[in-house]
Amino acid sequence: MTTPQEELLPATRRALLHRIAVAQAEGRTPSLVAAVVRGGRTVWHGARTSVDGHGPDENVQYRIGSITKTFTAVLVLRLRDEGLLDLGDPLEKHLPGTGAGAATIAELLAHSGGLAAESPAPWWERTPGSLRPELADVLGKQPLLHPVGRRHHYSNPGYTLLGALVEKLRGAPWEDVLQREVLEPLGLTRTSGLPRAPHAGGWAVHPWADVMLAEPAEDLGRMAPAGQLWSTTGDLARFAVFLARGNDTVLSAETVREMRAPAAAAEATDVLTGAAYGLGLQIQRWDGRLLVGHSGSLPGFLATLTISVEDDVAAVVLTNCTSGPLTARVGADLVRIVAEAEPRIPEPWRPLPEADACVLELAGQWYWGTNAFALRLTIDGGVSLEPLSGNGRRSRFRANPDGTWTGIEGYYAGELLQAVRRPDGAVSHLDLGSFVFTRQPYDEGAPVPGGVDPEGWRGVG
Structure with a gap:
C-alpha cells in the first residue's frame, strides 16, 4: 500500500500529465505513455489518446529499439562476473573470424570498437532479418571505419557481435538466454522479442498533413540484440530500478554502477552537451542533472528510459510514431518535475552499529x-x-x-x-x-618523498 510520503502531490501529478499531453499534441503522435519511478516503485503512470480504441495502460507493449542494447550489455556483464571473459579480451579470443576481432569486449559495449554505425543496405530496420542470416552479412566487407578504441562511434553491428558472443558462450539463442537470465528473475513478463497483445502499432505521421502510414514491424534476425525488443512502461520501470540499485540474482549493485560510468572517449560535440557512453548506457547532463539510461527508435516507435540516481527518480516514455516527440527531453523533464517539486527526503542519520x-x-x-x-x-x-x-x-x-x-x-x-x-x-x-x-603538512616524521627541508617552515626576511 502506498504511504502518504510515497504518493506524488496532486500538483506534481498534474505537471507530469501536462508535460506528456504537450509532447503528444505537439509531437503529433498517435499515443504516448509514460511512467515515473521513485523509491524503487512506480508512483505515476500517464497516457494520451488510445491504442485499438483504449487508453494504453502500463501493460501495453511498444517497441523499444536500442534500449534492447542495455539488456544485451547486462548479459555480457554477467559473463564477465562469472569469469567466462574479461572486458579487456579481444572479441577474436571468444568469437573468431568476424573481421572485427581486434576490438575488445569493453570497446564494443561502449561503441568505441571502430565499427560502422549501420549494417550494409538495404535499410535493416525496415527489411526482414532473413536478408542478413550470417554475421558477415551484418558487418559487410568493411566492418571497421575507425581505428579500434580511438573514438566513440555508435554501432548497431557492434551489439550484434555482442549478442553472438552471448550465444557462443551460453550455447543458446540470445533471446532464450535473455529470458532465463534477466527477464524472468526481474519479473519482466511483458518484455519479448515479438509483440504480444495488447500492443501498439507503429505509424509514420505525414510531416505536412494529419494523416498516417503504417510502418512494418520486422523480425530483425541477427540484429535482434541491437534493437528487437518490445516492452511496457511497467516492465521498463522495474528495469530502471534494477539499473539504479542492482539485483544480486542478475547483476550486483557494483556492476550496474560500473555500467553507469563513462567508458568511451566523447566526441567534441558530445563534450559540449555533457554526453558520454558507459557499458550499454547513455550518460548525459540535462539542466545540470546527471542522467543515465538509453533511448530507442525503430520505424513506428520512439522510446526512452531515464534515471537520476542522485534524485532516486526514473522515467519511461514510449510512443508509436517514427518521428515526433523528443522522448529523451520528455523523460528528462519528467525526472526534473518530480525531483524539483518533491526533492528526495534523505535517509535519517544513524550512528554506525560498530566502529573498528x-x-x-x-x-x-x-x-x-x-x-x-x-x-x-x-x-x-x-x-x-x-x-x-x-x-x-x-x-x-x-x-x-x-x-x-x-x-x-x-x-x-x-x-x-x-x-x-x-x-x-x-x-x-x-x-x-x-x-x-600526513597528519601535518610535510610531516618531518613521515617518509615524505623527496624529504623535508631540515630548516623547516620559515618566513622570508
Whole structure:
C-alpha cells in the first residue's frame, strides 16, 4: 500500500500529465505513455489518446529499439562476473573470424570498437532479418571505419557481435538466454522479442498533413540484440530500478554502477552537451542533472528510459510514431518535475552499529603536501576522502579483507589506500597510489618523498 510520503502531490501529478499531453499534441503522435519511478516503485503512470480504441495502460507493449542494447550489455556483464571473459579480451579470443576481432569486449559495449554505425543496405530496420542470416552479412566487407578504441562511434553491428558472443558462450539463442537470465528473475513478463497483445502499432505521421502510414514491424534476425525488443512502461520501470540499485540474482549493485560510468572517449560535440557512453548506457547532463539510461527508435516507435540516481527518480516514455516527440527531453523533464517539486527526503542519520578502533583513529584531517583532506568513515563500512576546500580529488573507498581500501569512483577508482604503521603500531601516514598523506603538512616524521627541508617552515626576511 502506498504511504502518504510515497504518493506524488496532486500538483506534481498534474505537471507530469501536462508535460506528456504537450509532447503528444505537439509531437503529433498517435499515443504516448509514460511512467515515473521513485523509491524503487512506480508512483505515476500517464497516457494520451488510445491504442485499438483504449487508453494504453502500463501493460501495453511498444517497441523499444536500442534500449534492447542495455539488456544485451547486462548479459555480457554477467559473463564477465562469472569469469567466462574479461572486458579487456579481444572479441577474436571468444568469437573468431568476424573481421572485427581486434576490438575488445569493453570497446564494443561502449561503441568505441571502430565499427560502422549501420549494417550494409538495404535499410535493416525496415527489411526482414532473413536478408542478413550470417554475421558477415551484418558487418559487410568493411566492418571497421575507425581505428579500434580511438573514438566513440555508435554501432548497431557492434551489439550484434555482442549478442553472438552471448550465444557462443551460453550455447543458446540470445533471446532464450535473455529470458532465463534477466527477464524472468526481474519479473519482466511483458518484455519479448515479438509483440504480444495488447500492443501498439507503429505509424509514420505525414510531416505536412494529419494523416498516417503504417510502418512494418520486422523480425530483425541477427540484429535482434541491437534493437528487437518490445516492452511496457511497467516492465521498463522495474528495469530502471534494477539499473539504479542492482539485483544480486542478475547483476550486483557494483556492476550496474560500473555500467553507469563513462567508458568511451566523447566526441567534441558530445563534450559540449555533457554526453558520454558507459557499458550499454547513455550518460548525459540535462539542466545540470546527471542522467543515465538509453533511448530507442525503430520505424513506428520512439522510446526512452531515464534515471537520476542522485534524485532516486526514473522515467519511461514510449510512443508509436517514427518521428515526433523528443522522448529523451520528455523523460528528462519528467525526472526534473518530480525531483524539483518533491526533492528526495534523505535517509535519517544513524550512528554506525560498530566502529573498528584501528579505522576510527584514521578519521579526520590529512594533508597531501599542503592540501587539506578529510577522511570519513561511511555507513557501508568503507571510507571517503575529500578536500576540505576547493575542487580537489575526492573518492569513496570500499573496505578490503586485509584492512586496505580500494577506490570506487573518480581519480582514485581502483587505487589502493592503506594506512602505514610504524613498528610500535602507531600510524605513520596514508599511502594512496604512492601519494603520502600526513597528519601535518610535510610531516618531518613521515617518509615524505623527496624529504623535508631540515630548516623547516620559515618566513622570508
